Amino acid sequence: MVTTYKLTLDDFLEFQNDMIHHSNQYKRAHSMWVRAMSLPLFALGYAAAFYLVPRPESTIIFILITVGIGLLFALLLRPLLKDLYAPLALWQTRRILNKQDTWPKDVTLQLSDTHVEMQAVRGNVHRTTQVPWTSILKVSENETHRFLYYEEDEALIIPKVKDGVTEVEQSEIERILDKHMNTEKHTSSR
Structure with a gap:
């Protein structure tokens, strides 16, 4: 996906x-x-x-x-x-x-059977992060975002409600996360 x-x-x-x-x-x-x-x-x-x-x-x-x-x-x-x-x-x-001119970034999120890949593009800077499902330490979420932590201070940020991300894509993301994640989700309420 x-x-x-x-x-x-x-x-x-x-x-x-x-x-x-x-x-x-x-x-x-x-x-x-x-x-x-x-x-x-x-x-x-x-x-x-x-x-x-x-x-x-x-x-x-x-x-x-x-x-x-x-x-x-x-x-x-x-x-x-x-x-x-x-x-x-x-x-x-x-x-x-x-003070930095680094936002917004165009992101392409790819969820496959073996890994999650996030490609972020800002101007001429392209950054690709590829994380195997087994390397994701935890999933944390709040009302608006999901965070797939692959290190204590690094995570893939997946907005739940965003222009360009449809409800069908959100339900597919949820299904794929449930399929691949053995860790419990940590739900935040602030």
């Missing part, structure tokens, strides 16, 4: 969003980001307490109060830090990729 469509920056950002929520690489980066950003939150809480809390007679009690308020401030805002990571990472990726 062969189908063609245009792969846009929004399609690639959907892939990045899927990776942010499911890849070990992004989980490690997310954890480091939360820990690193907790330090400025602690400093902000400490500084606010230092200038706003009335000073008791004991310096030790004052230091304990300001440190306690700084820790409390960092702990209370930690859930906000966790929720901010994905939008900030996507914003940064979009900002970097908007």
Whole structure:
């Protein structure tokens, strides 16, 4: 089966969003980001307490109060830090990729009995990715896309609803994926 469509920056950002929520690489980066950003939150809480809390007679009690308020401030805002990571990472990726003139790409997807082949064309640049069915690690999908991961951070992006991809082609893609994939699909809901 062969189908063609245009792969846009929004399609690639959907892939990045899927990776942010499911890849070990992004989980490690997310954890480091939360820990690193907790330090400025602690400093902000400490500084606010230092200038706003009335000073008791004991310096030790004052230091304990300001440190306690700084820790409390960092702990209370930690859930906000966790929720901010994905939008900030996507914003940064979009900002970097908007500066490049690489979108949209004309894609030809070929699903055969032995492999999946994706040919992407942008101007004079032709890129062909051929992945045997046995090399696909997992299939992840959301409402608008399917991602066939062949490495932890590399996947073939297949839009579900796109100009040029008919409902008949979508059902054929679904049938072929069900036939060849032994891995479970991971459905995302964001």
